[in-house]
Amino acid sequence: MARALPLILALAIGVAIGGAAAADGAISLSGVTVRVLEASGSVADKHSVTGPDARLRLSLDHTRTLEVKLTAALAGGDADFRPQQAFLRLTARGSGDAAYFAATKAKGGGLVVTAKHDELQKQVGTQPGTYDAALLVGDTRSAQPVEWALGEVKVLYPPQDDGSQPEAKPYRPLDATFRPKPEIVHQHRQPERRAPAVVSLFFSLVALAPLAAYVVAALRIGANLKGFPTGASFLPAAAFHAGLAAICALYLLFWLQLNLMQTLPILAILGVVTAVFGRITLQGAAAAAAAKPPQKQE
Missing domain, CATH: 1.20.58 (Methane Monooxygenase Hydroxylase; Chain G, domain 1)
Structure with a gap:
């Protein structure tokens, strides 16, 4: 037992060093493709993203689906690396509300994220306008998560009778309750006319x-x-x-x-x-x- 103790300590130190090295591994993304699909499945728009600061201009309405495909790799990790967290985030510029869509494993390998119009409405309510799209990837084996800005997505709703977009309103009543209220400007009543x-x-x-x-x-x-x-x-x-x-x-x-x-x-x-x-x-x-x-x- 005394002879085995140094061996056990050496193995424990090796595992700790290996875990620390793995935690310092950087996550890299490749093959990032952004597509806008019609209801029939045809591709309405397609872009390839090669860096973390893309400036795409996309459009999403109730008949379309936003799809993002990507492949993630960990430096010094397994070849078939699948991150623990991978999301597509859409943030409304007007209110700052954000909707998150989780990535799943694609059939041909890699990851795929789909964002549909009704799912976006369930998270942030009816908020037409411009959204900032970003790709978020993180894992406990990497000390630094990855955030790639994809550009902007213009979200459109079925137009009203006059052709305008519906008024923005939150999905849940509690969201309206805890939002900052507009500033109240108090106005005193005009003084009555005084006698001469x-x-x-x-x-x-x-x-x-x-x-x-x-x-x-x-x-x-x-x-x-x-x-x-x-x-x-x-x-x-x-x-x-x-x-x-x-x-x-x-x-x-x-x-x-x-x-x-x-x-x-x-x-x-x-x-x-x-x-x-x-x-x-x-x-x-x-x-x-x-x-x-x-x-x-x-």
């Missing part, structure tokens, strides 16, 4: 008329400040009247500049402060009135 400036000024003066009447009456009668609290009650009374003045100023700012959400927090603070000092002022006035001696009646 003369009318606005007139009603503003009407609203200020009671205040003006109060000021005129106070000036004519004369302001009496003898009853204003003095001593320790002076500061609460002054703060109470200052709070009332601040609330009036806040109403003016709300009318000119502020909105409701800006006004309410300030009004809540001023209201609490004014109420507290008003209560203190009233308590002081009540205490002062109770301390006065009663007046003698004649």
Whole structure:
């Protein structure tokens, strides 16, 4: 057993090295032929592709079939190499949706891919227009897959009554659900026509008329400040009247500049402060009135 261990290790290393070398083998394509077949089986168009950047211009409608034949070889691999993955990809230029068609073994050797109109519609829906065709070949024994661009395929659907192509729509409702929605441009309603400036000024003066009447009456009668609290009650009374003045100023700012959400927090603070000092002022006035001696009646 001890003598066989080095032999087993040597075989394992050899297999690993051989597998790594096989994985580095490059895939090559040859005999790539692209044909467009009519419903009767006759060839409508045929091209031979010799490189990965072909620029074919093909046409596919509901009566035709697109066929691609190819032979794949692996450097350092078997002569009868068949890749694990070989597809023909058709990508719609408008939406980016792609349809894939798997290759099968051809009768005369090699691989063949057929793309029919109804199979394309099942994968990407009704999307007339130009598609980019590409040949994809890959295998685990090769570290580098192969992608050959074949050119463009113009897909046509049965025309409508006016001769135009049908509108593009996805095959599955979920595709329409998860597609990016068009950008919404919001438009505000046009503002209503405002009243003339003369009318606005007139009603503003009407609203200020009671205040003006109060000021005129106070000036004519004369302001009496003898009853204003003095001593320790002076500061609460002054703060109470200052709070009332601040609330009036806040109403003016709300009318000119502020909105409701800006006004309410300030009004809540001023209201609490004014109420507290008003209560203190009233308590002081009540205490002062109770301390006065009663007046003698004649």
